[in-house]
Amino acid sequence: MAPALDERFFEKFGVEYAPGEIIFCEWEPGNEFYFIQSGTVRIVKVINNREKNISDLTDGDVFGEMAILEEQPRSATAIALDRVKLLKFHRDNFDALLSGNPALAYKLLVIFSKRIYEAKRRLMILLLEEPSMRVMDVLVMLAEKDPHLDFQNEITLSVTAQDVARWAGLTEEDAQKELTHLSRTDKIEMFGDKIVVRKIREFQRLVASKRKSMYQK
């Protein structure tokens, strides 16, 4: 990022965290978003009594940006992995911040572009009625996310049944039922933390034609 902004901005908005310190935690109200100047921040979520790593973020990354939109509880916990220097911005400073810092504004523009697409994509899954379609579409969505996958061949997705249930808005039991069915018919193969899909194209086609017929009703 542009070094020009650092000095002045750090005086005003800078905060530092020691290794292992929590920056914010899941469920607390969020009013600020953060820009990482240096160090690594780990984003984790406690799901079913287990802490799960969502991602590690580093210099130049932004997190907590949903707080810009509205006061919602944080959806994950942010922990400093090493000594971390951050810029912390309150929602109310948003405008002032943007005019003073177009580079950051641009960065947010890119992030929001991605978030909008991801949210729309998730919504598309939830708008499907049948659980079987939702589960297939979750797999399609995950496949689409990885640009390195070859859709003509068998693909491997790093995902658990629990994740699938969450994306699909289903209970774990229902999601498991659908996955078991797919695996019995050899459309997929299930492992603890990954799912192998034989023909993702087929799922794509099925979901697309379902969506079409849904709209025509």
Added chain:
Amino acid sequence: MSNGTASGPSGIITRSYKPGSIIYFEGDKSEYVYILKSGKVVLTSIKLDTGEEQKEEVRPGEFFGVKSALGKYPREETAQTVGNTLVLVLTPADFERLVLKNSNVVRKMLRVFSNQLRRIVKMERSVLGETEIVNPDVELFKLGEYYYRQGQYRHAQYAYKRYMEFYPDGEHAALVMKRIRAIDAGEPSPPDLGADHASKPGAPATDRSDEAGTGEGSDLLDFTDSGDDHPSASGGSRTALTDEMDDFLSDDVSLGIDDLGAAGGESPIELNEAADASRLRGSFDEALELYKKIISMNRTSSPDEKKVFEKAHFDAGVCLMKLGRQREALDMFSTILRAMPGSPYVKDAIFQIGAIFESAGQRDKAITYYTKVLNMPPKDKLSGEALSRIKKLQGK
């Protein structure tokens, strides 16, 4: 095509299109951002919820194709010219340079984008029905409890302090204060799973004072003593989970559901639907009450009722686990093994028992139960999961 292209002095390309030309199709992948210089462009997209076509006109000076280019995803709309049209074609780098020089543009776009995002996220929440279910205060408390049980006291302390900051009158405030003081004093009381959680969310106010005092009961299990297969060796008065387990499997354990009263005229099958819905929403305490109601009705004459009765035991166990009431969960799963050995839930129940032992750090016991699952036909997803857990535990 007779559409022309010219490169300007800045390296930015200008393209001219005849009327009715397609600049890009929905689903195309491209990194270009466009600015309409003159003429007219119409963007056609499909509404997510209804499938309706919606058209939007781009006016000269406006950008289009920005989100998909920046977010690196396929075009969500088709862009078609109406009259003779000139557009500027920008690579993301061009676009970045351009907008950095003009922060007003970025701000305007950000405002538009954030409004869109807010709208979509709201829609997503309403589809998921999330708004009613989540009680951030309860969840924040549970997060603190999670870290507390893990022995990550600094993290627990953070969550507890936030809880007191935002919900000083919250239903768990007394217990949270107790925890904060204990951690401050450097002497966290032994994790008191089970009883402490037993009356959690939605419990009547009168329960609260009891709750705060139940931490040191000698019959409670130490679930955080992970890595130690013999908690009885270290915690004299504490009962080893292994022994407890054997007790559960041999004794007749009362489920304590007799006091739940009449079921209010609902059939177990209807109750089951309501319970599943609550569970789906994440209201585990609500779901648990309903499953317990089904159990208390004890109706097993028709095959459907029998299935629901057995299912209620299993799901009640799952809810108890979610609520952190491992010991009661163990009780529930054991009932399935003991009282309904022919039930389709037996294998799942054994698996969950393994999981409870695993979370209690009782590695050997966990492996024993997972192995039982592994040896039960058919070879299904659960067998695979059991195997991978065994491997994980052995690899430690």
